[in-house]
Amino acid sequence: MTVYLVGAGPGDPDLLTVKGARVLAAADVVVVDRLVDRRVLEPIGPGALVVDVGKTAHDGASWRTQAAINELLVAHGRTGALVVRLKGGDPYLFGRGAEELAALVDAGIEVEVVPGITSALGVLALAGIPATLRGVASSVTIVSGHSADGAETKWRHIARAGGTLVLLMAVANRMRIATQLMEAGVSATTPVAVIERGATPYERRLASTLGELGDLHVEAPAVIVVGDVASHLVRSDSEAVLSAALSPTE
């Protein structure tokens, strides 16, 4: 009885790990989140049961709490089926993978974590942005901008730590976060890059500044990068890649 907690990566099924693709192809049951790109489900065999636990409340009774998801994983895990719990990005970075692992272990079910590429870094790289760069940024902080985490997040110190800042789940609170960063001394002219629906065919890239972030039209899900490396954002065509890579900021 093994349940695999698998990171689906940022969206492109080519960025799933070799192991993730293999257990997905062998799975009897796949429990999947809303934020997982549908193309990542392609390796799943025709006989597998796919349970979508991420459906939003408006389509009826299918919306599930974390406790209900845990119970579902335990129930399927107990049948002896090969169960894959597929989560967007990496299961252990804002993925609540540790909570699901604890519930499964508590029930005596063997669990294995298969890491994935977090959107916070993968989406950046695909958009031309290095999270760190010699002489520019020697650290990166990845932080949730979700309101529930707002109180405990020490924006003042995050702002002054001086590295690249990657905001996830921060679209709704982007104005408040930008204000707090500027109040902590980060310049309004600091480059900001916004990548909506990164690593999917619907990806949209926006170059901005911290001062303009609050007024920028952004739709979730998006990755927001604050820091000098954000100036490396390139458009999707190779000409733009070329000009950006040759820009004075390199």
Place this chain on the structure above:
Amino acid sequence: MTVYLVGAGPGDPDLLTVKGARVLAAADVVVVDRLVDRRVLEPIGPGALVVDVGKTAHDGASWRTQAAINELLVAHGRTGALVVRLKGGDPYLFGRGAEELAALVDAGIEVEVVPGITSALGVLALAGIPATLRGVASSVTIVSGHSADGAETKWRHIARAGGTLVLLMAVANRMRIATQLMEAGVSATTPVAVIERGATPYERRLASTLGELGDLHVEAPAVIVVGDVASHLVRSDSEAVLSAALSPTE
């Protein structure tokens, strides 16, 4: 003429991406770093030229500067061969991938970045440590502890940002870093986990505290995790996984 900058992931070849494995199998030339686990080279075809640019100086003339590596990539790229530049972890997180990309673009050679799982997150997940955890850590800062970056790293603010701290290339400076963090107010009893040679058969896991980190025997390469999530470190056998997952910190 395309050069692929591929992230090899943390060590286990199963954690290479599907795309990384595919371009590696098709490669004419593979330029590889010392820190890349040799098992990751298995998909490479028998006819491919493998250039190891990470050999240390003691074995003669094979040690290369970054400029020499850039020149090598450009020279191979110009031949029209399918060139893979394989880098440990992710090429855009302390990987100097952006510098190599710039050199190649400058020479008119098309480059594609294939992200990999950074050791900073992948090695943690495999050792049972979630980088973030609801109610415990809502951010993670990944920072280089290399001496060259020491001056510009603002340990005081990093310490007070309050999230999980992941130190890479910090073995040599661990005493100094621990002292600076404690001077900035981080408790000496803060849990620390050290994972040497993560995701390899030689992996070694150590549970410690910030106060003890300086005196702990650690060999590079290692990932050092500072923060309450570090208490989730588990040993490799499943019994230990079970007891750790059931511990009061969960």
